[in-house]
Amino acid sequence: MANLQDVAKAAGVSKTTVSRFLNGSLDLPAKTAEQINGAIRALNYKPNPHARRLSLGRTDTIGLIVPDIATPFFATLVAAVEEEADARGKALALHATLNRRDREFSYIDLVRQGHADGLIFITNHQGDPALAERINGAGPCVVVDEDVVGAQVPKLFCDNYEGGRLAGRHLAQAGHRHVLFIGGVDEMISGQRRFGGFAAGMAEVGGPDCMIERATGAYTFDAGRAAAREFVARPRDNRPTAIFASSDELVIGLYEVLQATGVSVPEDLSVVGFDDVGPLHLFAPAVTAVRQPVRDLGRRALCLLLDPPALSEGTKLPQEELLPVTLVERASVGPPARTAL
Amino acid sequence: MANLQDVAKAAGVSKTTVSRFLNGSLDLPAKTAEQINGAIRALNYKPNPHARRLSLGRTDTIGLIVPDIATPFFATLVAAVEEEADARGKALALHATLNRRDREFSYIDLVRQGHADGLIFITNHQGDPALAERINGAGPCVVVDEDVVGAQVPKLFCDNYEGGRLAGRHLAQAGHRHVLFIGGVDEMISGQRRFGGFAAGMAEVGGPDCMIERATGAYTFDAGRAAAREFVARPRDNRPTAIFASSDELVIGLYEVLQATGVSVPEDLSVVGFDDVGPLHLFAPAVTAVRQPVRDLGRRALCLLLDPPALSEGTKLPQEELLPVTLVERASVGPPARTAL
Structure with missing residues (x-):
């Protein structure tokens, strides 16, 4: 040759x-x-050697299953896994499930049948025992971003609780005592943790009497728009003075409706986002947000898959690993608006 | 069963x-x-039947090769292909090449060896004869978004020329006669067509004496930033009064530098973008842009692959198909700035 x-x-x-x-x-x-x-x-x-290996019929391929490839968060995460795979001479086969159980099952089977070296699995809905069982039978696997309860594989998340806490402390420090949390269907563990941390952060700074409302909904533009419409429909003297929108998509939907209805940020309402993958720094006004380490998540996921940590003595299950988040302060948070108008 | x-x-x-x-x-x-x-x-x-087919070992799988999964344009295009594949009971295997020749070759081979039903191929650099040859030997294939000269397969693009023309006419109608085009490495046919249409549109409205400068560069944040830095370094009386930035990433990089250096859009400078996939409507100010029909591109690509059009008599090569673009007017274009300051 x-x-x-x-x-x-x-x-x-x-x-x-x-x-x-x-x-x-x-x-x-x-x-x-x-x-x-x-x-x-x-x-x-x-x-190159990579192509040569492929042409000899060996796999050297990793499967990566994500719910939705169109959101910048998942797209960026996938790109980071691809770059790490490239550095390690691996090919990557991506599959988007549209966040549906049946496609998750199909793609896990497809990856298994392709004899891939391993699987990185991401869902965006509540896991169930059947899904956990499928994952446990899929060979080497890492669960990333959102938990699947019962899956006995290494797990990698961002520190959702701490992210919520940072947002809560920041709003309480700005003087807010009546706030609204948007996002996370009830069963999603990421959403529970973000909300739990948010409530804790508000209480740490603002004391026990803070009023924290919650509007649950998927991490979508539409859920952000719906929450914003509910907000503007309320009497002005009974509105929260700040909103923590727990994904980029929610922030975008929220901003659209606030702009269209003449609600000024931060004069009338303060906003904190979560993810900070999209170009929130160019919005009017630039969005203060908790930043997920999305590229680190992607790179680390592949490392965990290819070099799984040894279990410590007496431990049966792999530990879950949390990556740190940061609060990026921009221009969308101010003191609470006066309600008198 | x-x-x-x-x-x-x-x-x-x-x-x-x-x-x-x-x-x-x-x-x-x-x-x-x-x-x-x-x-x-x-x-x-x-x-479900889909999972059952997969579990029987048949493929029913389409390969989709893209240069870069992290940009909203490609991420959205991929999502549209996935949705169409789902509607047709097909699985999709995505591969991101990081826009490198060696990974393009590897993934084309991988798709062939996987005995997929077909391949949708997207590159973001100048094609070459070796790549065209590889594509021509890959079985059923459609080339999308950027041409690979010599590939004898159906091709699907947005109407890049018309998109450039809409931008040129719009800026000339606003009174601009000295403008800057940013983007597209020289060899990319999409970039050539956008620039050609832009020059034609300017001339149609503004006559033959328009001054059209061109800064070539990849469709990246960095290229947008670099072009903006060059712009602000120029003497004020010798600056173009408008910029056509021919991708979302270029607009984002451009806006960052303009904001940081105190250049007001559209008072000091008018801006028109291209793609309009990201949340440009929320930027300060909202960006006027040529919108690519990115979801239509994705859906149509899969249709072309699965139901290729019959060749008309005497025709040897499949026709290339163009999808229409539109100009979305927002707030980033105004009359030319006065240069006196």
Whole structure:
């Protein structure tokens, strides 16, 4: 089989030139490129060890199952896994389940049948015993972002509780005592933790008498719009003075309706977001938000899959691992609005 | 093999309840859910025809290769393909190439070896003969979004020329005669067409003496930032009065630098974007942009792959198909700024 040296010799260039041309880090004049491509064709050269392994029929492939590829959060997470896979010479097969049980089952089966080296699994709804069982039978697997109770595999989440707590403390420090939490269907553990931390953070700073309302809903534009419409329909003297919208999509839906109805942020209402993957820094006004370490989540997920931590003595289940979050302060939080108008 | 009726009977619920529970459209009390899951486990029921086909080892799988999954444009396009695949009972295997030749080759090989039903291929750099050859040997395939010259397969793009033309006419109608086009590495056909249409649109309205500058660069945040920094470094009396930034990422990078350096849009500078997939409507100020029909691109790509159009008589090559674009007017375009300051 022809090697890189053969191609370089036939094309009349250096090995380094061929290598850099093939990995895309070097742009060559069309003539030189054609010489290299001609040599590759003539010698039937397989461009790199990765491609060669694939062409020999071994997998070296990781399966990655996500609920929804269209949201920037999942898209960015997937990109980070892809980059880490590339660094480790692995291929990645992605599957989007549209957050439906039947497609989750199908894709877990597909990954198993493909004899992949392992599976990174992300759901965005409440797990159930049948799903946990499927995961437990899927071979090497890591559950990321949202828990599947009963899955006995390593788990990796951002520190949702601490993220909620940061948001709660920040709003209470700005003087807010009556606030609204939007997001998380009741059963989602990420949402429970964000809410639990939020309530704790408010109480730590604002004392036990804070009034914390909750509007549950999926992490979607529509749920953000719906919560905003409910907010503006309320009498002005009985509105919360701040909203913690616990995903980028919720913030976007919320902002749309607030702008359309003339509610000024932060003069009339303070807003804190969660995720901070989209371009919230360019919004009017720029959104203060808890930032998830989404690229770290992706990279770390692949590391956990390929190099699972040893279980400590006497431990039966892998530990869950939490990555730290940060609060990014911008321009959407101010003191509580006066209700008199 | 157990069917839906068996599960329903064993769980003591209706077939409809089981079906809706499995496709995620019905939330049930925990006890009922556990009855259904118990019945599924006991009977080893495979949830739906799609899963059953997969478990029999047939593929019914489409391969989708994209350069970069992290940008909202590609993420949304992929989601649209996934939804169409779901409607047609197909599974989808996505692969992100990081826009590198070697990974494009590897993934095309991987899809072929997986005996997928077909391939939807998207690159974001200049195609070359070796890539075209690989595509031509890959079985049923559709090339989408960016051309690969020499690939003899159906091709689907948005109408890049018309999109550029709409932007050019709009800016010229607002009075601009000295403008800057940002984006598209020289070799990319999408970029050539956007620029060609832009120049034509400016000339149609503004006459032959318009001054059109061009800053080429990849469709990235960094290229947008770099072009903006060059803009602000110029003497005020020799600046273009409007910029056409030909991707969402370019607009975001551009806006960041303009805000940081105190350039007001549209008072000091008008801006038109391209793609309009991200939340540009919430930016300060909201961005006027040419909107790509990104979901239509995704859906149509799968249709072209599964139901390729018949070649008309005497035609050897499949036609390329263009989807229409629209201009969404918001708040980032005004009359040219006075240069005197």
